[in-house]
Amino acid sequence: MTNRKKFIVSHAPFWHDGSQISARSYHMMIAALPAVLFGLIQYGVPALAVLAFSVATAMLWELVMNYLMKRPVSIGDGNAALIGLLLGMMVPATTPWWAILMGTFVAILLGKHVYGGIGGNPFNPVLIALAVLMLSWADLFDFAEAYRNYEFDFAMVYPIAMLKYYGVSAISSFDTGALMMGKQIGGIGATFGLGLIIGGIYLIIRGIIRWEIAISFLVGVFVTALLFNMADSAKYAGPMFHLFAGYTLIGAFFLATEDSSSPVNFIPMLIYGAGAGIMTVLIRNIGVFVDGVVFAILLMNLVSPLLDKIRPKAIGKVA
Amino acid sequence: MIKRTFIGLAKPRLEYDVIDETLPAPVKVPKSKKVTLLSYGPWDPNCVVNVKNGDKVKTGQKIALNTGNDVVSPVTGTVSSVSEFTDGKGQKRAAVSIDVADVEEIDENFASFTKGQDFNQVKLYLAYAPGKPEFSIFSDADKPIKTVVICGADSDLMLVTRQYVLKSGIEDIKQGIKMLKKITGVQNVIMAVPQHLSQTAASTGAQVKVIDAQYPAANPFMICKDILGQVVPAGKSCEDIGVHMMSAEAVASIGKAFSLGKVPSEKIVTVIRKDETKALVSVTIGTPVKDVLKAVNVIANEGDRIVFGGPFTGTAAYSEDQPIEADADALIVQDSDDIPLVSDYPCINCGECVRACPVNIPVNMLVRLLENAMYEEAQNQYDLDSCIECGLCSYVCVARMPIFQYIRLAKHELARMNTVEATND
Numbered sequence: 037m038t039n040r041k042k043f044i045v046s047h048a049p050f051w052h053d054g055s056q057i058s059a060r061s062y063h064m065m066i067a068a069l070p071a072v073l074f075g076l077i078q079y080g081v082p083a084l085a086v087l088a089f090s091v092a093t094a095m096l097w098e099l100v101m102n103y104l105m106k107r108p109v110s111i112g113d114g115n116a117a118l119i120g121l122l123l124g125m126m127v128p129a130t131t132p133w134w135a136i137l138m139g140t141f142v143a144i145l146l147g148k149h150v151y152g153g154i155g156g157n158p159f160n161p162v163l164i165a166l167a168v169l170m171l172s173w174a175d176l177f178d179f180a181e182a183y184r185n186y187e188f189d190f191a192m193v194y195p196i197a198m199l200k201y202y203g204v205s206a207i208s209s210f211d212t213g214a215l216m217m218g219k220q221i222g223g224i225g226a227t228f229g230l231g232l233i234i235g236g237i238y239l240i241i242r243g244i245i246r247w248e249i250a251i252s253f254l255v256g257v258f259v260t261a262l263l264f265n266m267a268d269s270a271k272y273a274g275p276m277f278h279l280f281a282g283y284t285l286i287g288a289f290f291l292a293t294e295d296s297s298s299p300v301n302f303i304p305m306l307i308y309g310a311g312a313g314i315m316t317v318l319i320r321n322i323g324v325f326v327d328g329v330v331f332a333i334l335l336m337n338l339v340s341p342l343l344d345k346i347r348p349k350a351i352g353k354v355a
Numbered sequence: 356m357i358k359r360t361f362i363g364l365a366k367p368r369l370e371y372d373v374i375d376e377t378l379p380a381p382v383k384v385p386k387s388k389k390v391t392l393l394s395y396g397p398w399d400p401n402c403v404v405n406v407k408n409g410d411k412v413k414t415g416q417k418i419a420l421n422t423g424n425d426v427v428s429p430v431t432g433t434v435s436s437v438s439e440f441t442d443g444k445g446q447k448r449a450a451v452s453i454d455v456a457d458v459e460e461i462d463e464n465f466a467s468f469t470k471g472q473d474f475n476q477v478k479l480y481l482a483y484a485p486g487k488p489e490f491s492i493f494s495d496a497d498k499p500i501k502t503v504v505i506c507g508a509d510s511d512l513m514l515v516t517r518q519y520v521l522k523s524g525i526e527d528i529k530q531g532i533k534m535l536k537k538i539t540g541v542q543n544v545i546m547a548v549p550q551h552l553s554q555t556a557a558s559t560g561a562q563v564k565v566i567d568a569q570y571p572a573a574n575p576f577m578i579c580k581d582i583l584g585q586v587v588p589a590g591k592s593c594e595d596i597g598v599h600m601m602s603a604e605a606v607a608s609i610g611k612a613f614s615l616g617k618v619p620s621e622k623i624v625t626v627i628r629k630d631e632t633k634a635l636v637s638v639t640i641g642t643p644v645k646d647v648l649k650a651v652n653v654i655a656n657e658g659d660r661i662v663f664g665g666p667f668t669g670t671a672a673y674s675e676d677q678p679i680e681a682d683a684d685a686l687i688v689q690d691s692d693d694i695p696l697v698s699d700y701p702c703i704n705c706g707e708c709v710r711a712c713p714v715n716i717p718v719n720m721l722v723r724l725l726e727n728a729m730y731e732e733a734q735n736q737y738d739l740d741s742c743i744e745c746g747l748c749s750y751v752c753v754a755r756m757p758i759f760q761y762i763r764l765a766k767h768e769l770a771r772m773n774t775v776e777a778t779n780d
Contacts, residue, residue, distance in 0.1 A: 044660040044694055045671040047760045049746035050687065052695035053367060055753045057703060108699075155703035155754070243363025246706070300706030300719055344717075350738035351580065351714040352589040 057154070060244055061114025065121055067239045068290065070231030072125060075224035079129035079186070083224045087124040090136050094120025097144035105149065115154050119143050122162045122290055125225025126283060127169070128182035135176055139165040159337045160294040166330050177326075179221050190219040196282040197326045199273050207273060207281075215280035222282065229280045236289030245293035248305035253288040254279060256313020264321050272321055283329035284316065291329070297337040304343035312336040367711060367751055369570040371509060372633075373551055374518040381519070381623055381635040384650040386430070390641030391452045391678040393440055395482070396424025398447035403437045410434040412453060415617050416462035417480060420449055427483035429620030429640045432456045443663070443670030453641070466616035474538045481612060485622040485640065486520075486605030487682040492594055493539045501597035502583065503541050505532070505606050507548035507556055508566040508573040509684065511665020514625045516684040519635055521552055521603040524611070528603060529559045531610030535601075538609075547573075547582055548603075570667070571713055571745035575600045590740035602684075625685040626651050629659075629693070638679055645675035647686060658691035667746040700754040701726075708748035708758060714741050718748045718758060725761035730769050739765055 076083050098116035102109045111117070123139050146168075147161025148154065170177055179194035186192065191209050198206040210220060218228035226232075239245040257278050264272035278284060283291075292298065292312050299308050312332045319328025394402075402420035412418060412428040419425050420437075432455040440450035468476040478490040493500050505528070507521040521528065532544055546556040546563045556563045564582045566572050572581065575593050578600065580586050585596050593600060604623060611619045626634045626647065634651045648655060655661055655675060662669040663683045679686070708718035721737040724730075733739040742762050749759040 040674060041655065041657045043655065043671070043673060043675075044658060044689075044691065045673045046660070046694075046697075047671070047757065047763065048662075048664075048669055049667045049750050049759060050660065050662050050669065050671070050689060050694075051666045051750055052755065053751050054695070055363075055707070055751065056755065057700065057753055060705070060753060113700075153701065155701040241362055243707075295703045295705045298704075300704060300709045301717075344720075347717055348715040350589065350716050350741040352576070352586050352591075352741045353738055354588050 057113040057115065061118045063242055063244050064118050064239065064290065065114070067235035067244075068121060068125065068225060070234050071225040071228045071286070072121070074218050074228035074231050075125065075129070078188075078218065078227075079183075079224060083129035086127065086129055086131055086136060086224060087121065089133060090124030090127075090140060091117050091120035093137050094123070094140040094144055097141055098149075101144060101149040101153075105153075107153065110154065113154065115148075116144060119148070119161050122286075123165055125286065125290075126162070126166055126223040127176070128179050128222075129224050130182045130185075131176060135169060135173060139169050142168045155296050157296045158341070159334055160291055160297050162294075163291060163330050163334050163337075167334060170325075170330065179223075183221050186221075188219075188221075190214065192221060194222060194326070195220050195277070196320065199277070199281075200320070200326050204270055204273050207277065210277065210281070212276045212280060215277070220281065223286070226283050226286045229285050232285040232289055236285070239289060239293075245289060246298075246305055248302060249293045249298055249309040250288045252306045252309030253292050253313040253316075254284075256310035257284055257288075257316055258313075260314045260317035261321075264317065278317055278320065282320070282327040287312075287316070287329035287333055292333050292336070297340055299340050299344040301344055301347045304340075304346050307346075308336050308340055308343055311339070367747070369512055370568045371549065371570060371573065372513055372515055373549065373568075374515040374522065378519070378522055379635055381637040382650055384636050384638040384642060384647050386455060386639060387642045387646045389435065389452060389454050389643070390430050390432075390639060391450050391643065391676070392418070392426040392428065392483075392641045393442070393678065393680055394420055394424040394426050394449040394451070396420075396448065398439045398449050400439075402449050406434055406437050406451060408434055408436060413460040413462040414620070415465050415480075417464070418451060420451075424449070425479065425483075426451055427480055427618050428453060428462075429483075429618075430455045431459045443672075461617060465612070465618055469613050469616055477612075478538065480618050481609060483640070483681055484605070484608035484612060484619050485681055486602045486608050487680075488601060488605035488609055489599075490538065492599055493541070495594075498594050499597060500539070500541055500594065500599045502543045502545060502599070503535065503539070504575075504578060504583070504598060504600050505544065505546045505561070505603055506566075506573065506575075506578070506600055507546060507552055507603040509625075509665070510573055510602075511668050511685070512570055513627050513631075513633070513687070514665050514685045515633065515635065516623050516625045517603045518549065518552060519625075520607050520623055521548065522555055524607040525555055525558060527607040527610035527614070529610065530614055531606035531608070532559055532561055534609050534613050535606060541599075545582070547578055571743065571747065574713075574743050574745055576743040577713065589738065602682075604684075622679055622681065622683070624679060624683060626653065627685060627687040628653050629688055629690040640681055641678045643676045643678055644672060644686065647679060648675070648688065653688050655688050656691065660687075660689040660691075660694050662687040662689070667750070668744065695755070697749075697757040697760075698755040700756065702756060703754050705753050707751040707753060711747040711751045713745060713747070714738075714743055716741055722748075722756060722758050722761060725758075725765050728768075730765045730772075733765055734769060739769075742766075 094116045143161040143165035147164040151157045216229035240247045258275040261275035261278040315332035316328040414431045432453045436452045546561045548556045661672040716738045724733040
């Protein structure tokens with residue numbers, strides 16, 4: 037018996053398609069690159085500092101939480117780095133270091149680890165952090181103020197804020213093409229619409245995010261904005277503006293699609309995406325906040341488990 | 356291992372292998388010095404009383420064990436040991452080892468039973484033929500079998516065993532169907548085959564239905580649903596709705612047994628080497644794995660994995676001495692570097708499993724309960740019983756959770772709980 041060869045004895049299936057969590061995270065980051073690079077070119081070294089610090093601190097908090105909660109070290113799965121990157125993409129390039137440190141702390145601890153780590157979070161950690169930052173230090177998100185030392189060849193105002201406070205006439209200088217090409221100020225990685233769309237299409241094709249959520253989110257935004265615009269075009273901006281301004285695209289492709297906090301069945305995904313899209317425009321047009329994406333998606337995160345109760349009947353199920 | 360394709364939008368599309376047009380001749384595995392026969396019933400220490408070490412057996416002789424689960428010797432020789440054997444499902448079974456003699460002698464009992472049309476005896480012998488034709492199910496009065504489906508498509512990916520048998524032994528199958536109808540009295544025999552074999556199958560005269568090329572279309576539950584249009588209710592088996600599945604090889608064995616007057620003992624096995632090349636072998640039932648591997652030049656090293664059956668539904672072997680059984684259609688050897696390991700990550704709710712599941716089970720919710728041993732809740736709320744055990748959920752799991760393992764464990768535990776409750780009553 038002693039010289040017998042030992043084989044691996046395990047349970048079927050003996051194959052795996054090779055997917056893994058780390059690959060998923062890294063593909064999300066690759067998809068974010070076009071938008072990130074555009075932000076770096078536009079805002080220079082301060083943007084790089086914000087992104088690097090955000091990714092680094094997110095991973096650091098993850099490590100600290102692993103240590104404190106006596107769990108295996110999980111920074112290798114790339115999830116913390118992705119959270120850091122997305123948070124960095126949504127804040128202005130001039131965000132002070134302490135705000136980012138606070139943001140990643142909230143994202144990793146309150147957003148993720150209090151619920152048991154990856155997969156357990158009912159809300160998108162990035163959005164939890166953003167919501168806390170927005171409510172606590174609203175001034176940080178006054179983009180026009182944040183970029184006062186920058187000079188570009190387009191109007192240095194935050195389009196969504198202008199629409200909110202000065203109406204449709206104030207945003208006449210922003211046409212759809214310019215918005216899409218990133219000729220607007222905003223979060224480091226949230227303004228370059230074309231880059232976000234390319235990244236989103238890449239993620240959809242690779243099967244990493246679900247087209248149902250992303251597309252229904254955009255349709256929700258479009259249809260709601262169109263209805264408002266038709267009702268009063270002097271007061272409410274057109275649908276194309278809502279699609280390409282603010283956090284809409286990064287929300288559609290990178291935030292609403294977060295695995296843990298979104299539904300997995302077909303119809304629930306459509307309801308979830310459309311619901312978040314509709315809510316976004318409602319908050320923008322008749323709510324108190326400038327941009328509705330953050331709260332709209334958080335709100336839909338809340339109902340996601342309920343939505344997932346709508347599911348096809350299992351084959352063979354009796355009664 | 357089939358990797359995920361670059362475009363991951365669609366569900367994984369895994370297609371069954373199709374046998375080569377040229378029909379390769381199987382490699383004949385030389386007779387071993389020692390064969391081991393495993394009984395199908397539970398282990399009973401008393402069976403040693405019936406069979407003594409040193410007993411002489413002839414080829415085709417029935418070796419009676421006390422458990423009533425006799426074995427039929429495929430070789431001539433002397434019994435060297437009767438011992439306990441634990442199979443892949445943890446069941447204890449009797450293992451009879453026979454030292455093979457040089458000169459083969461044929462036991463004539465079976466031939467006289469076939470001539471005398473003593474079907475009750477024939478049934479007992481045939482249970483040990485290649486493909487494992489089971490007749491006990493036909494005598495269950497509670498579950499009358501109305502339809503027999505002869506499956507010419509292989510049960511799992513990479514395999515070509517049944518296709519080969521169907522293509523090379525169509526005359527045996529024709530004879531087998533005739534005898535099957537006679538023995539069981541079931542007249543409704545359907546041949547379920549892959550598209551490219553429908554012509555061949557039609558020549559038997561039986562009704563032919565085509566099985567889709569995509570896994571898991573050849574799963575018995577899927578055959579019932581897609582081909583017969585009868586959905587098996589959750590927690591029931593195909594037999595409960597009056598359908599019995601038989602492999603093409605089992606039916607060919609029946610035909611061969613009647614035309615030759617002896618129980619066939621050569622099993623066709625697809626061997627899949629480490630580099631995923633295939634070889635068909637013809638091997639005597641009971642031959643140890645190591646002899647089969649030697650015949651096709653495969654070396655299994657420490658840390659590799661040897662699998663009986665296909666990549667999705669097989670069972671891993673723990674020793675090279677384990678024998679080829681009557682229903683082992685394939686033998687897979689995986690290199691230690693190619694073995695994907697499971698992880699202890701939690702479900703990240705990506706939904707891949709839900710989209711891969713052929714029977715719409717909410718696997719993402721199910722696995723949360725199973726991880727916490729909440730088996731009854733899993734059964735009541737999240738359709739545990741609907742699972743047809745195809746293994747696709749584990750195959751696509753991004754977090755590499757052992758989902759299929761959890762499901763099998765849950766079913767096992769529930770069955771155990773039911774038994775305990777029944778004995779308490």
